[in-house]
Amino acid sequence: MEKLVIEGGKPLAGTIRIQGAKNAALPILAASILAKGKLVIENVPDLLDIQVMLNILNSLGGRTELENHTVSLDMTELSSSHIPEELMKQMRSSIFLMGPLLARFGTVTVYQPGGCAIGERKINLHLQGLEALGAKIMEQGNTIVCCAEQLKGAEIILDFPSVGATENIMMAAAAAEGKTTIHNAAREPEIQDLQHFLNAMGAQIYGAGTSTITIEGVHSFQPCTYRIIPDRIVAGTMMVAAAATRGNIILEQVNPQHLTSLIHVLKRSGVQVTYSGDIMNVQCGSRPKMMERVVTSPYPAFPTDLQSLIMVLLSLADGLSIVKETVFEGRFKHVDELNRMGADIRVDLSSAFIRGVPRLYGATVEATDLRAGAALVVAGLAAHGTTVVEQIHHIDRGYEQIEHVLRQLGARIYRLAPEEVLLQGNYPRN
Numbered sequence: 001m002e003k004l005v006i007e008g009g010k011p012l013a014g015t016i017r018i019q020g021a022k023n024a025a026l027p028i029l030a031a032s033i034l035a036k037g038k039l040v041i042e043n044v045p046d047l048l049d050i051q052v053m054l055n056i057l058n059s060l061g062g063r064t065e066l067e068n069h070t071v072s073l074d075m076t077e078l079s080s081s082h083i084p085e086e087l088m089k090q091m092r093s094s095i096f097l098m099g100p101l102l103a104r105f106g107t108v109t110v111y112q113p114g115g116c117a118i119g120e121r122k123i124n125l126h127l128q129g130l131e132a133l134g135a136k137i138m139e140q141g142n143t144i145v146c147c148a149e150q151l152k153g154a155e156i157i158l159d160f161p162s163v164g165a166t167e168n169i170m171m172a173a174a175a176a177e178g179k180t181t182i183h184n185a186a187r188e189p190e191i192q193d194l195q196h197f198l199n200a201m202g203a204q205i206y207g208a209g210t211s212t213i214t215i216e217g218v219h220s221f222q223p224c225t226y227r228i229i230p231d232r233i234v235a236g237t238m239m240v241a242a243a244a245t246r247g248n249i250i251l252e253q254v255n256p257q258h259l260t261s262l263i264h265v266l267k268r269s270g271v272q273v274t275y276s277g278d279i280m281n282v283q284c285g286s287r288p289k290m291m292e293r294v295v296t297s298p299y300p301a302f303p304t305d306l307q308s309l310i311m312v313l314l315s316l317a318d319g320l321s322i323v324k325e326t327v328f329e330g331r332f333k334h335v336d337e338l339n340r341m342g343a344d345i346r347v348d349l350s351s352a353f354i355r356g357v358p359r360l361y362g363a364t365v366e367a368t369d370l371r372a373g374a375a376l377v378v379a380g381l382a383a384h385g386t387t388v389v390e391q392i393h394h395i396d397r398g399y400e401q402i403e404h405v406l407r408q409l410g411a412r413i414y415r416l417a418p419e420e421v422l423l424q425g426n427y428p429r430n
């Protein structure tokens, strides 16, 4: 297994460009199933999850090619709506394919995506939404078969503004007969991106970004060329990394409007954040201030995907901070690892109590999921001494060549191949 080795304690400095958003690209690639003809999707990050999605589309009879962050797709010859179990298991986001496959074939077979390191991650809201559109759902053990001769528009009220369920329902309803309204819809920027993409293919969808989305079903979709939005979670990760290392960085190709809750928290803890257009400067010259309470919640509140990251910064703050996680249960797996690096964090149910320490120390730690792994990398950059992060395949699911990006900011971070044994100081130095 590959590892990341980080020699910490160096303030980050320099300029980087933020990759395209994985969480926007995945549903958009799934939605491409609705159109026949050649589509082009630009600014797609070159990540493991994207590759799995392309493999699934290929296995169903589609043709895809990823080159220089541009995906060319042709779904004209799509011949199957049965997602192979093996591919389904590799990525939870394969559940996004249900809506568009159902819309195109009138039937879809998928497998339970199963549990996950950050919590149970149910799919009941996806299934209820498709049922409301007229689909019959049969669950047999692990297999879910979903059929509908003709999907019909409906009024749907989500019990919780689930991102994935909102997206799945939008994709199915785009091809349904009549009008669908989704109430209590998720409002994440990735949902707006999906609306823009579907509308570029000829759909008629309004309201994404608010909690009521209206979809007028259409009969056909045309191919288009579309550019994915910047990844706000990757941008947020780099912003926290700059703050935690007391650095000074410039981010290009970032959308500050998507990061207002993080900017607010960072500013209150003494970090300077300024921006103009899609360029942002983050700098921090002193110890961060404690935060009484940071609560994760659906957008536009503080994102659960940045919870582990902000905890790294607050571990170094000048007092006691509290972080409450309300979106996923069990999303505190990074806490034990951060404590091994000298942090002082205690978890009680869904809250973490973080007593700031003057410094973190390098240690060998394990990434348990994508964002937990990113947090450990940021902790390693801020820590004194050498940190080794193991199980980094989790990090590669969401960050394109994270060590290259961080090295552009002057970080001393290297990837060790499985056969390379770490001896004191045997990694290249800047």
Ligand code: UD1
Residues within 6 Å of the ligand: 022, 023, 024, 026, 093, 119, 120, 121, 122, 123, 124, 125, 126, 127, 160, 161, 162, 163, 164, 165, 186, 190, 298, 304, 305, 327, 328, 329
């Ligand atoms: C998406 C993001 C993920 C982010 C999450 C919350 C993608 C590919 N992933 O995940 O990075 O952390 O939003 O911002 O976009 N739930 C149910 N039943 C359902 C669906 C969800 O109970 O049918 C619950 C989940 O268990 C969880 C909460 O709703 O507690 C939020 O999940 P959801 O918004 O659906 O997240 P994802 O779309 O899976």
